[in-house]
Amino acid sequence: MNRTKIMKEQTIDNKTPASSGVIAVKVDDLTVAYNYKPVLWDIDLEIPEGVLMAIVGPNGAGKSTLIKSILGILKPIAGSVTIYGKPYKKQRQLVAYVPQKGSVDWDFPTTALDVVMMGTYGSLGWIKRPGQKEKKASLEALEKVGMLAFKSRQISQLSGGQQQRIFLARALVQNASIYFMDEPFQGVDATTEIAIINILKELRKAGKTVIVVHHDLQTVPEYFDWVTFLNVKKIATGPVKDIFNDDNLTKTYGINYKVSIQE
Amino acid sequence: MDITEYIKLVFTDYTLRTITLGTAILGAVTGMLGSFAVLRKQSLLGDAISHAALPGIAIAFLITGAKDSNTLLIGALISGLIGTFWIRGIVTKTHLKSDTALGLILSLFFGFGMLLLTFIQKQPNANQAGLDKYLFGQAATLVESDVWLMAIVTGLCLIVMLTFWKEFKILLFDADYTQTLGFNTKFIDILITTFIVLAIVLGLQTVGVVLMSAMLLAPAAAARQWTNSLSVMVFLAAIFGAFSGVFGTAISASQNNLSTGPVIVLVAGVFVMFSFIFSPSRGLLFKQIRFIKNRRDLELHKTLAFMHHIAETHEDISHPHAIKLLNNFQGYTRSTLQKLVDKDYVQLDGNMWSLTKTGFETAANLYTKQSTEDE
Ligand SMILES: Nc1ncnc2c1ncn2[C@@H]1O[C@H](COP(=O)(O)OP(=O)(O)OP(=O)(O)O)[C@@H](O)[C@H]1O
Ligand SMILES: [Mg+2]
Numbered sequence: 001m002n003r004t005k006i007m008k009e010q011t012i013d014n015k016t017p018a019s020s021g022v023i024a025v026k027v028d029d030l031t032v033a034y035n036y037k038p039v040l041w042d043i044d045l046e047i048p049e050g051v052l053m054a055i056v057g058p059n060g061a062g063k064s065t066l067i068k069s070i071l072g073i074l075k076p077i078a079g080s081v082t083i084y085g086k087p088y089k090k091q092r093q094l095v096a097y098v099p100q101k102g103s104v105d106w107d108f109p110t111t112a113l114d115v116v117m118m119g120t121y122g123s124l125g126w127i128k129r130p131g132q133k134e135k136k137a138s139l140e141a142l143e144k145v146g147m148l149a150f151k152s153r154q155i156s157q158l159s160g161g162q163q164q165r166i167f168l169a170r171a172l173v174q175n176a177s178i179y180f181m182d183e184p185f186q187g188v189d190a191t192t193e194i195a196i197i198n199i200l201k202e203l204r205k206a207g208k209t210v211i212v213v214h215h216d217l218q219t220v221p222e223y224f225d226w227v228t229f230l231n232v233k234k235i236a237t238g239p240v241k242d243i244f245n246d247d248n249l250t251k252t253y254g255i256n257y258k259v260s261i262q263e
Numbered sequence: 264m265d266i267t268e269y270i271k272l273v274f275t276d277y278t279l280r281t282i283t284l285g286t287a288i289l290g291a292v293t294g295m296l297g298s299f300a301v302l303r304k305q306s307l308l309g310d311a312i313s314h315a316a317l318p319g320i321a322i323a324f325l326i327t328g329a330k331d332s333n334t335l336l337i338g339a340l341i342s343g344l345i346g347t348f349w350i351r352g353i354v355t356k357t358h359l360k361s362d363t364a365l366g367l368i369l370s371l372f373f374g375f376g377m378l379l380l381t382f383i384q385k386q387p388n389a390n391q392a393g394l395d396k397y398l399f400g401q402a403a404t405l406v407e408s409d410v411w412l413m414a415i416v417t418g419l420c421l422i423v424m425l426t427f428w429k430e431f432k433i434l435l436f437d438a439d440y441t442q443t444l445g446f447n448t449k450f451i452d453i454l455i456t457t458f459i460v461l462a463i464v465l466g467l468q469t470v471g472v473v474l475m476s477a478m479l480l481a482p483a484a485a486a487r488q489w490t491n492s493l494s495v496m497v498f499l500a501a502i503f504g505a506f507s508g509v510f511g512t513a514i515s516a517s518q519n520n521l522s523t524g525p526v527i528v529l530v531a532g533v534f535v536m537f538s539f540i541f542s543p544s545r546g547l548l549f550k551q552i553r554f555i556k557n558r559r560d561l562e563l564h565k566t567l568a569f570m571h572h573i574a575e576t577h578e579d580i581s582h583p584h585a586i587k588l589l590n591n592f593q594g595y596t597r598s599t600l601q602k603l604v605d606k607d608y609v610q611l612d613g614n615m616w617s618l619t620k621t622g623f624e625t626a627a628n629l630y631t632k633q634s635t636e637d638e
Contacts, residue, residue: 099437111492121444
């Protein structure tokens with residue numbers, strides 16, 4: 001099947017330039033280490049509002065670590081992160097997170113709807129239980145990712161791609177301004193990939209900022225308008241059309257890369 | 264004493280009633296909390312905590328010289344908590360795997376506790392006799408105040424669990440995500456762990472250091488087999504735990520001098536075995552039955568599809584064909600053919616078969632239907 005052709009037909013046009021000039025996420029001198037050796041080294045990064053950005057880099061480059069540090073899950077050795085000029089702690093409501101799918105145990109005794117509902121817990125705060133309003137929002141999110149029919153399924157009985165959609169729905173229900181997604185395309189088929197990218201593009205159209213860890217270099221120019229090359233250090237960041245080239249790819253992946261970019 | 268006599272006694276005999284009530288409550292609270300430990304993949308935690316409590320009991324005895332259970336349990340609680348928070352500390356500070364940290368604390372504290380116990384036993388003071396009941400437990404020593412204490416802790420635990428249900432659930436499923444939503448995951452974690460420590464310490468007198476973790480794990484593992492809902496799982500685990508307590512006490516009381524703790528654990532083990540075999544969705548038995556049924560269905564479908572393939576070539580779908588034609592086909596047997604007739608998919612006429620209208624349509628939809636069959 002010719003996937004590229006399908007994309008062209010079905011995806012929403014992505015050539016609208018981003019940026020209102022406002023910086024949504026700003027990372028300064030970020031250094032992170034699990035053990036002795038830093039896995040992120042002195043990262044400076046400015047992500048403009050309204051972009052759909054890919055973070056690319058080889059396995060172990062620190063992509064997940066970068067997202068986790070921005071979200072305050074990991075404590076950096078040095079550096080700071082601000083969301084719209086304020087520390088993350090003050091801006092939690094503005095941010096939604098889609099973790100790598102393998103980071104949880106899918107045999108947990110709960111249903112798809114229940115997992116999506118967890119996206120509303122943040123705005124509910126402590127102790128208060130989700131009610132009708134939260135349920136309605138969660139069902140809408142499930143519908144959006146095409147998973148409404150599976151709402152009562154035990155989550156272990158979903159396929160990998162369906163689990164990925166559930167995670168996406170959980171983030172959508174947070175109704176945030178900035179979305180961080182760790183490999184949302186991991187292990188999904190072509191149809192699901194199109195469905196997901198269309199949702200991401202809709203988010204961007206609504207003025208949201210979407211940051212996605214992405215492995216398929218072929219599709220970067222097609223899907224994204226902004227890109228960050230990462231391998232322990234930040235290699236480059238900027239508009240795809242300016243910096244997505246063999247030079248940066250070679251610097252990031254360490255071998256000669258030839259990617260032909262279709263315009 | 265036989266079992267009917269025992270049942271009579273539960274209602275009349277004060278001691279037996281106390282013990283039965285105590286083991287039932289203990290089973291319920293450990294079952295409930297055990298669900299959390301199992302779902303967090305911290306199965307070893309219960310073992311580590313109960314073993315870590317031993318030196319506390321010995322030290323409490325050495326300091327106070329008292330033998331009453333409450334003083335000793337406070338010692339157990341303190342050293343249990345110290346052990347638990349050391350485990351946390353080791354995991355966060357040194358990046359050792361959590362099972363390494365658990366194993367380390369478990370053997371260290373237990374070794375130290377055994378050392379102290381031998382030291383106490385060598386002392387001339389006759390008062391020491393009986394401390395080793397904490398190793399394997401002695402339900403017979405339960406008194407009313409012990410049961411009250413268990414009931415209060417269980418009640419507290421229930422209240423906290425209902426209050427923070429949503430927080431517990433999300434932390435168990437996805438701790439990192441919980442943190443990004445702004446919840447203090449450390450607080451939730453400490454709350455769960457503290458109650459696990461409390462429940463374990465309360466059970467030491469009854470079940471003992473060595474077997475205590477089984478009380479935590481067995482009811483939860485059994486409950487997981489029967490449900491895909493967290494609340495039902497916690498509820499079932501409490502029920503299984505309580506019944507293990509009651510049955511265990513009953514068996515040990517009616518079979519003179521069988522020690523109660525191990526019997527309770529064995530009963531809980533039977534619950535686990537039963538659940539692993541007979542649970543409708545996850546049990547081995549039904550899985551096997553489903554497998555056989557699926558294979559039969561598949562043979563049937565294959566034969567039907569093959570017939571459809573032949574019938575398709577004719578204008579008239581009910582045109583009869585020779586049964587001999589089917590002999591070349593591997594999915595075909597006399598009994599599958601008979602089943603197809605029973606289902607009214609096929610008509611037989613002497614040596615000839617023909618598809619009925621329903622049979623033809625079913626066959627045509629056989630392999631396109633799958634995707635719409637969900638839900
Ligand atoms: N919990 C951890 N403890 C110790 N080291 C870790 C831990 N998590 C990640 N690392 C190390 O940090 C580095 C960066 O890991 P990270 O998960 O951020 O990479 P990644 O770019 O997301 O890789 P992938 O493409 O495989 O997801 C790797 O070298 C990894 O081995
Ligand atoms: Mg990663």
